[in-house]
Amino acid sequence: MSQVLYVPRNLLAETRAHLLREAPREGVGLWAGRREVERVLPLPNAHPEPLTGYLAEPLALLRALKEVEREGLSLLAIYHSHPQGPALPSPRDIREARWRVPYVIFGTDGVRAFLLPEGREVGLVLL
Numbered sequence: 731m732s733q734v735l736y737v738p739r740n741l742l743a744e745t746r747a748h749l750l751r752e753a754p755r756e757g758v759g760l761w762a763g764r765r766e767v768e769r770v771l772p773l774p775n776a777h778p779e780p781l782t783g784y785l786a787e788p789l790a791l792l793r794a795l796k797e798v799e800r801e802g803l804s805l806l807a808i809y810h811s812h813p814q815g816p817a818l819p820s821p822r823d824i825r826e827a828r829w830r831v832p833y834v835i836f837g838t839d840g841v842r843a844f845l846l847p848e849g850r851e852v853g854l855v856l857l
């Protein structure tokens with residue numbers, strides 16, 4: 731596990747609060763920052779089957795990425811939830827993976843992060 735994500739506990743709580751609001755649908759958003767996560771950017775889930783899939787709404791995603799850039803931050807991770815399943819990438823998550831940042835998955839059994847599609851786990855260090 732060579733790569734790690736540094737996450738302040740209050741921002742982890744903020745992310746969980748967003749995902750709880752979305753349940754039972756999957757929720758999706760971005761984590762941005764410099765060395766550690768500094769910003770949580772929730773996004774609308776535009777997936778046609780939001781109970782079992784997620785798709786960040788494209789315009790909101792574009793706006794969020796511009797905001798990250800404007801604030802001088804970097805995209806650190808993309809997160810989503812599995813309201814009914816484990817914190818493991820689903821076959822669809824792996825198939826549709828496009829980003830080179832870690833995919834953080836909030837499941838019923840906790841939160842884990844992975845580089846996809848290869849599936850290498852990334853450590854989460856709480857601050």
Ligand SMILES: [Zn+2]
Nearest residue numbers: 812819820823
């Ligand atoms: Zn998933």
